[in-house]
Amino acid sequence: MSCNHINPPGYHFCGKCGETLEVARCRCGFAAAAGDLFCGRCGASLVANTGGISKAAADTGQRLDLELLAQQAAEEKQFIETTHKARVTQDDIRKLLAARKRRF
Amino acid sequence: MEKRKVRVLIADDEMHIRSLIRLIVTSLGAEVVAEAADGEQALSLYAERRPDMVMLDINMPKLDGIAVLKRIIEINPRALVIMLTSLNALDVVKECIDSGASNYLLKNMTAEELNREITSTWKDYMAAIQESAKS
Numbered sequence: 001m002s003c004n005h006i007n008p009p010g011y012h013f014c015g016k017c018g019e020t021l022e023v024a025r026c027r028c029g030f031a032a033a034a035g036d037l038f039c040g041r042c043g044a045s046l047v048a049n050t051g052g053i054s055k056a057a058a059d060t061g062q063r064l065d066l067e068l069l070a071q072q073a074a075e076e077k078q079f080i081e082t083t084h085k086a087r088v089t090q091d092d093i094r095k096l097l098a099a100r101k102r103r104f
Numbered sequence: 105m106e107k108r109k110v111r112v113l114i115a116d117d118e119m120h121i122r123s124l125i126r127l128i129v130t131s132l133g134a135e136v137v138a139e140a141a142d143g144e145q146a147l148s149l150y151a152e153r154r155p156d157m158v159m160l161d162i163n164m165p166k167l168d169g170i171a172v173l174k175r176i177i178e179i180n181p182r183a184l185v186i187m188l189t190s191l192n193a194l195d196v197v198k199e200c201i202d203s204g205a206s207n208y209l210l211k212n213m214t215a216e217e218l219n220r221e222i223t224s225t226w227k228d229y230m231a232a233i234q235e236s237a238k239s
Contacts, residue, residue: 086194090217093197093208100201 029068110134110226113153115146115172116161116188121211125159125188128218143167150176150183157226160205162189162196170199177204184229186222 005016012031014021024032024046026039036046088096112134116122119141126136138153140146142165150158150172158176162169169187176183187200187208197208207225209218 087192088194088197089192090210090213092194093210096197096201097207 110157111137111153111155113138113140113146113149113155113158115140115143115149115158115164115169117141117164118161121161121188124215125218128215129159129222132219132223141165143169143172146172147175151179154180156184157229158183158185159188159222160185162187162191162200170196170203173200173205174203182233184226186225188218 003014003017003019005014007015007021011021013019024036024039026032026042026044026046028039028042028044030039030041032038032040032046038044039046110129110133112129114122114125114129114136116125122139122141126139129136134157137155138149140149144166146158146160146164146169147167160169160172164172169189173185173187176185181204183204184206185204187205188211189208190211191197192210200208206229207221209221213221
């Protein structure tokens with residue numbers, strides 16, 4: 001970048017001159033800072049992914065981020081469902097048994 | 105319990121739990137005819153001894169208690185199987201009840217509560233058997 005302005009993380013374009021900022025895009029969709037060797041989100045190596053991206057590529061990355069977020073949300077939901085299953089007490093079980101009285 | 109000794113199979117991979125259940129059921133006048141430390145052994149002993157009642161754990165090696173329960177109910181749809189486990193997940197409880205378990209007891213209850221539950225399950229079972237014999 002020519003103006004040497006220091007932009008905060010997350011900026012795709014320089015806040016001072018508007019130039020496209022070089023970011024390292026991880027496969028997980030995370031936009032790491034230029035020069036980072038590993039992804040700040042998933043820890044994957046960024047060496048193979050490092051390089052400048054165009055605005056179109058940034059847009060594509062943004063879309064990927066949304067897809068990834070949706071996928072992560074689904075995974076979290078499944079995790080919550082499997083790890084926070086409804087727990088019952090012996091009284092609850094008695095009620096269940098009474099409701100579904102077995103026919104011998 | 106009834107005058108005739110109720111024949112019981114205990115299936116639990118933990119020996120101290122089996123000993124505790126044995127104490128409880130014998131104090132109720134029942135007879136422990138077999139003990140199994142895993143699911144496969146439980147099934148094999150069930151087929152061999154045909155007990156009146158099965159006290160069945162869920163987390164066991166080789167074959168879990170739910171699979172054992174389903175197989176026992178296939179062999180004998182009127183089998184009296186009481187699940188005795190620490191698992192208190194609603195879906196597991198429902199699956200066992202739907203699969204034919206006569207009762208589902210949590211291991212966190214006292215020996216006195218266990219006595220009461222086992223006795224009342226046996227009485228309900230016998231009453232239902234007698235009722236179905238009349239009709």
